[in-house]
Amino acid sequence: MSEAATTTEQPQSGAPMLGDHLAMDLLNTEARADGQPVEFWSNDQDLLHWLARYGISQTATVAPADLLPQAKALRALAHQLISQFRAGQPIDYRPLNPYLQAYSTVPYLEQDAEGTLTLSRHCTAEGTGALLGPVAEAVAQLLVEGNAALVKQCEHPDCILWFYDRTKAHKRRWCSMALCGNRHKAAQFRKRSGG
Numbered sequence: 517m518s519e520a521a522t523t524t525e526q527p528q529s530g531a532p533m534l535g536d537h538l539a540m541d542l543l544n545t546e547a548r549a550d551g552q553p554v555e556f557w558s559n560d561q562d563l564l565h566w567l568a569r570y571g572i573s574q575t576a577t578v579a580p581a582d583l584l585p586q587a588k589a590l591r592a593l594a595h596q597l598i599s600q601f602r603a604g605q606p607i608d609y610r611p612l613n614p615y616l617q618a619y620s621t622v623p624y625l626e627q628d629a630e631g632t633l634t635l636s637r638h639c640t641a642e643g644t645g646a647l648l649g650p651v652a653e654a655v656a657q658l659l660v661e662g663n664a665a666l667v668k669q670c671e672h673p674d675c676i677l678w679f680y681d682r683t684k685a686h687k688r689r690w691c692s693m694a695l696c697g698n699r700h701k702a703a704q705f706r707k708r709s710g711g
């Protein structure tokens with residue numbers, strides 16, 4: 517019997533994918549539960565798993581040594597830039613450029629089974645630059661093309677999750693109706709019924 521096979525560790529459920537924008541989901545890899553901070557990137561495997569959910573992967577099985585610290589630095593930077601963007605303040609964007617420049621891509625023409633030509637871009641970078649490049653680009657795209665008024669944080673006081681409000685009426689208030697929307701409704705009901 518191998519002892520290594522036994523583990524009591526619960527596999528951590530991944531970070532929420534409800535931001536409706538990769539840049540928002542990046543910020544949501546840090547959350548809060550019962551007033552305590554929750555870190556969804558505890559180790560390399562957490563981070564590689566998170567990236568893979570967005571179609572970003574590498575062929576190597578081991579993460580580059582600088583991946584996790586670089587990812588956390590990018591997340592902290594994104595937090596600062598997106599907060600400035602949302603508040604209409606000057607955006608100190610320069611530190612984002614090294615992440616973008618490390619993500620080298622080339623145009624690539626190919627033909628699908630029906631013979632239709634498509635032009636896409638293929639990544640020529642490797643390692644950390646290739647893995648964090650698409651995430652940095654999503655942040656850059658938000659700052660360039662996004663509407664600051666649609667960058668929102670969940671209105672529930674115990675929740676810090678971010679989302680990009682793509683609803684037609686732009687009235688989205690909650691990270692998720694099932695989570696915070698219902699928590700809010702239950703609290704309102706308790707208030708009304710005097711409980």
Ligand SMILES: [Zn+2]
Pocket residue numbers: 670671672675676677690691692695696
């Ligand atoms: Zn929420």
